[in-house]
Every structure is written in structure tokens, then in C-alpha cells.
Amino acid sequence: MKITDIRATTVMMPLEAPLRHSNGAHWGKFVRTIIEVETDEGIIGYGEMGGGGESAEAAFAGLKSYLLGHDPFQLEELRFKICNPTASLYNNRTQLHAAVEFACLDIMGKKLGLPVHQLLGGKVRDEVKFASYLFYRLPNEQTGEGEVRTIEQLVAHCTELKEKHGFHVHKLKGGVFHPDYELACYKALAEAFPEDRLRYDPNAALSVEDSIRFGQAIEGLNNDYFEDPTWGLNGMRRVRSMVRIPTATNTVVVNFEQLAANILDPAIDVVLLDTTFWGGIRQCIKAAGVCETFQLGIAVHSSGELGIQLATMLHLGAVVPNLAFAADAHYHHLQDDILVGGKMKYVNGAISVPEGPGLGIEVNLDKVREYAEMYKEFGGYPYDRDPSRPDWFPLVPNDRWADHRR
Numbered sequence: 282m283k284i285t286d287i288r289a290t291t292v293m294m295p296l297e298a299p300l301r302h303s304n305g306a307h308w309g310k311f312v313r314t315i316i317e318v319e320t321d322e323g324i325i326g327y328g329e330m331g332g333g334g335e336s337a338e339a340a341f342a343g344l345k346s347y348l349l350g351h352d353p354f355q356l357e358e359l360r361f362k363i364c365n366p367t368a369s370l371y372n373n374r375t376q377l378h379a380a381v382e383f384a385c386l387d388i389m390g391k392k393l394g395l396p397v398h399q400l401l402g403g404k405v406r407d408e409v410k411f412a413s414y415l416f417y418r419l420p421n422e423q424t425g426e427g428e429v430r431t432i433e434q435l436v437a438h439c440t441e442l443k444e445k446h447g448f449h450v451h452k453l454k455g456g457v458f459h460p461d462y463e464l465a466c467y468k469a470l471a472e473a474f475p476e477d478r479l480r481y482d483p484n485a486a487l488s489v490e491d492s493i494r495f496g497q498a499i500e501g502l503n504n505d506y507f508e509d510p511t512w513g514l515n516g517m518r519r520v521r522s523m524v525r526i527p528t529a530t531n532t533v534v535v536n537f538e539q540l541a542a543n544i545l546d547p548a549i550d551v552v553l554l555d556t557t558f559w560g561g562i563r564q565c566i567k568a569a570g571v572c573e574t575f576q577l578g579i580a581v582h583s584s585g586e587l588g589i590q591l592a593t594m595l596h597l598g599a600v601v602p603n604l605a606f607a608a609d610a611h612y613h614h615l616q617d618d619i620l621v622g623g624k625m626k627y628v629n630g631a632i633s634v635p636e637g638p639g640l641g642i643e644v645n646l647d648k649v650r651e652y653a654e655m656y657k658e659f660g661g662y663p664y665d666r667d668p669s670r671p672d673w674f675p676l677v678p679n680d681r682w683a684d685h686r687r
């Protein structure tokens with residue numbers, strides 16, 4: 282089989298409300314790029330990448346000379362063609378490669394009539410559990426609704442998500458307000474949901490000392506792990522030496538070099554595997570194998586997703602035996618999806634692993650066109666700007682917190 286074409290389309294997907302994080306916000310929408318890889322047998326595979334616009338569409342178009350004529354079953358060759366480590370010093374294509382790998386796996390599964398998990402060693406679970414991903418939110422620009430700022434709003438938001446989707450694990454995305462206020466929020470969640478598990482992730486905004494203070498204050502709670510409280514392997518190592526909660530990262534162990542460094546001099550206990558950041562589902566499975574060998578924990582990370590990316594996370598979660606934590610997803614903050622049948626459903630906090638051929642999802646091209654038009658009309662947004670504080674930017678460690686009183 283040969284690849285005959287690749288097309289990239291950037292779409293904008295509205296969110297319920299803008300999601301705040303330590304560097305700014307997702308401004309009430311996600312921008313994602315959908316790719317279609319076409320073959321000489323008429324099979325089309327789908328992939329997805331974060332961000333977009335002309336630069337992303339041009340970057341995928343720029344891969345044509347590598348991809349046209351390539352057999353989609355040759356995944357290791359694909360990796361070296363596109364992201365050979367030496368050439369990657371000049372052209373960082375890890376995330377582009379991930380999207381193409383998703384599409385090739387989709388093609389392989391469709392050709393063989395098998396779900397992707399069958400190509401990856403076979404599933405060891407039928408569903409993947411997810412955490413509620415709680416963000417502080419700005420009000421929706423149109424409706425004025427959806428704000429999450431006060432402790433009451435946060436607990437009410439979590440209650441609603443738990444009722445609607447059945448989550449038993451709650452992740453608080455922090456790094457927005459002063460750590461003392463976020464600590465009070467976290468404790469309020471622990472008190473409101475005593476049976477459930479918790480995790481806190483301020484996206485590396487805290488100083489080492491504030492991380493230790495925060496971590497020691499929550500040691501007795503039902504924590505999964507302490508995710509990227511501070512920046513860097515050395516900072517995380519210092520936190521780990523003073524706090525009796527497993528550390529986790531999606532920031533400083535995102536490739537095999539860093540994974541090796543972390544094993545030689547441990548800073549991180551739980552490695553959060555992102556099918557995009559690591560360069561594909563197969564890279565994540567390899568990393569999961571290393572973690573299994575050294576008995577590090579793993580979980581499935583979310584860098585934002587529509588249904589195609591979510592399917593990659595589900596197939597990954599299905600085949601890694603050492604997945605002992607709920608996965609993360611931004612998915613429940615989306616207003617819609619580009620899949621036939623709309624958004625996938627959470628049942629009791631979990632999503633079923635797709636069983637159809639390939640990624641097991643059907644892309645609704647009318648929806649792709651609709652949201653591509655929306656992207657053309659409204660454009661992108663800067664991830665590292667806050668629409669409510671136009672002149673603001675954070676330091677690392679940060680001390681320029683947003684005001685939780687307004």
C-alpha cells in the first residue's frame with residue numbers, strides 16, 4: 282500500500298468557557314488540525330494535532346515529499362524519515378510525526394479490519410477511566426455563564442461533572458491564583474468528595490519552597506500524585522525529597538533522554554504519556570515498557586483533544602498493563618466533536634475503547650468543514666496570554682497571581 286496524499290485542515294472547537302492555566306488560558310475554544318492521509322487503495326486514515334492555521338497546514342504539506350509512496354505499515358521507517366534525532370535539531374517534527382502515525386495506524390486497522398489496539402499488542406481493558414479535569418474558568422463571552430473562580434463555584438462545577446459523567450478522580454488545574462487560595466480550593470474538594478481521588482497540577486508555576494509547603498499541607502489527603510508543582514527535574518527532585526506524595530510530570534519527562542535521566546537520578550514517580558508530545562502511540566507504549574521495567578507509574582496525559590486524538594488515548598490506555606491511574610482529558614469541556622454521532626460518552630467516569638477498524642471512529646466531514654469555517658472567521662488564540670489581563674505574563678516561579686476576589 283502507498284500513501285498518495287496528505288491533507289491538513291485546521292478547525293476551531295468552542296469550549297463551554299475559557300479555561301485558565303498558569304500561562305494564560307484557552308480562550309473559549311480549542312484550535313486543532315485534522316489530517317487525512319490517503320492511500321492508493323482508497324483507504325483514508327485520520328490524525329490530529331494541537332494548534333493550527335496556515336503554519337500547521339504548510340508543515341503537513343511540507344511532509345509530502347517524505348510521505349508520498351510510503352507504505353503506511355512501515356511505521357519505524359516513518360519515524361526515522363520524519364524525526365531522525367539529528368535532523369530534529371533543525372526541524373522539530375515530533376508532533377507532526379505523531380499525527381501521521383495516528384493516521385497510518387488508522388489505515389492499517391481499516392485495511393486489516395482490526396481495531397488499533399489489536400495492532401498494538403491487544404487490549405487488557407475494555408474502557409479507560411478518566412479524571413474530571415477541573416479548571417478555573419472565565420465566564421463564557423456570549424452567555425456570561427460557566428465561571429469557576431470561587432470555592433463554591435469550583436465544588437459546584439465538580440459536583441455537576443461528577444453527576445453528569447460519573448468521575449471518581451478529580452484533577453485541579455492550578456497555577457492561576459495564589460497558592461494559599463488554591464490550597465483552600467483543593468482542601469474543599471477533598472472535603473466535598475471524601476471517597477474520590479485528587480490530583481493537583483499548577484503547570485510548574487510554584488517555587489520549590491511553595492511546592493513543598495503546598496505538598497506537605499495535602500499529604501494526608503487522597504492524592505493520586507503531585508503534578509508538576511515546580512519547574513525542572515532538579516526542582517521536582519527537591520520537592521520529592523520533602524513531600525510524601527508521588528510526583529508526576531508531563532513537562533520534564535517527555536522523551537527517552539529525559540526518561541533515562543530520571544531513572545538514573547529520580548525526580549518523577551509517575552510519567553504522564555501524551556500521544557502527541559511523545560511522537561505517537563507507539564512511542565508511548567515503548568515508554569510505558571521502560572516505566573514497567575523500572576516500576577515507575579504511568580498515566581495518559583491530555584494536551585487537548587477532539588475525538589481522533591481521544592481515540593489514540595483510548596487505544597493507548599487499553600494496551601498498557603501498568604496503567605494504574607485515571608487518564609486526563611479536556612474532552613468534557615468541548616461543546617461538540619467532529620465525529621459522526623457527536624461526542625463520545627463517559628459512563629461512570631470511563632469511556633469504552635473503540636472496537637471498529639482502525640482508530641474505530643468515523644469523522645464527520647461536514648463538521649470538519651463547519652469548524653474549519655469557524656476557525657477562518659475567528660482565528661487562533663495565544664496559549665500564553667490571558668484575555669482578562671492583557672498586559673500580564675508569568676514568571677517561573679510565578680508571583681503574579683490572578684485575583685480570586687474578582
Ligand SMILES: [Mg+2]
Pocket residue numbers: 482484508509530531
Ligand atoms: Mg500537567
